[in-house]
Amino acid sequence: MTCSVGVIGAGAIGLGTSWHLAQQGHAVSVYDPRLNAPVHRRGSANDLSGTSASLGVLMGHVFRRNSGRGWRLRRRSMELWPQWVRALKIHQPELKLHRGLLQIAEDEQAAQRMEWLAAQRVELGLQTMTKEDFRTVWPTATHGGLHSSDDGRIDPLLLQLALREALKEQSVELNATAVVRLERDNHHWRVHRTDGDSQIHDVVVLSTALTTDALLEPLGHARPMTPVLGQALSLQLETGPTNWSNWPSVLVDQGFNLIPTSPGQLLLGATVEPGDCASADPLILMRSLNERAPAWLRTATVVSHWSGLRARPVDRPAPLLEELEPGLILASGHYRNGVLLAPATAEWVAAALEQP
Known part of the structure; x- marks a missing residue:
């Protein structure tokens, strides 16, 4: 009907x-x-x-829970996204499902959770990575992390x-x-x-x-619902990675998302602040990554900065x-x-x- x-x-x-x-x-x-x-x-x-x-950012398969409505919605969306992109590319040829997401383990406990999750979801493309695997990409990942081959990103614009x-x-x-x-x-x-x-x-x-x-x-x-502020930066690197050949579509460290966009450029963003007022200086909030950021990220030049509100029930x-x-x-x-x-x-x- x-x-x-x-x-x-x-x-x-x-x-x-x-x-x-x-x-x-x-x-x-x-x-x-x-x-x-x-x-x-x-x-x-x-x-x-x-x-x-x-x-x-599409963090579907790396969701921590193994049951419940949230997990079912995420898994179903990840099944549907390839179909949606194929249909919508007719109207916007540049639209793409950018696959590959690396999630950094903050500590040993987080690394153990990731190892358990990867063992449960091998068929969904999850695999643990050691600190040696991260050496050329993210040297501060001393506890390793988790790689998801199908998670990644859709350009929202x-x-x-x-x-x-x-x-x-x-x-x-x-x-x-x-x-x-x-x-x-x-x-x-x-x-x-x-x-x-x-x-x-x-x-x-x-x-x-x-x-x-x-x-x-x-x-x-x-x-x-309560407003939660998300912020993002577009950065031009002075040093560090240029071609992103070893990088995934998204790297996540402590809830901060790093997304390579073109040679020497990337996006850095997170939803981290309750309320509707941006920090006076977003660089303090984001570019240090709680003092874990590599030097090339801290010295990058800000091309643009934006923010927006998310609605949290x-x-x-x-x-x-x-x-x-x-x-x-x-x-x-x-x-x-x-x-x-x-x-x-x-x-x-x-x-x-x-x-x-």
């Missing part, structure tokens, strides 16, 4: 869900004022959406561009206006917009991150995937994993629509 669906929010989750639902024949409308804005990070931007600010084009092909209605209120209308939902117009849908999907609670509270639902595990009442679906609060979990979330929403 197909229906009219209003998706509020146009990050990776909102756009990905809209695309998946449109492919299944649903009549989809997307609402987000950022749909009028270009997708880029030019200059020093501090008001980016979670998806645009993110680095698109290219992903958004590809999804926007794919939605146009599917004749999805793109409304570059904010939603101010939801109203029950018999067995339907009326979406009220800032321009004074409104539209009725059979189903509304909320993928609105930090603004979710403002829409839900008047309806009697409370799903508070309060007293509930991320993400929030719920049908709050008939026709009102919540798919939000993905915290650091919006890009990673976009395919599995879209599939979950589609399945929720099929429930009687």
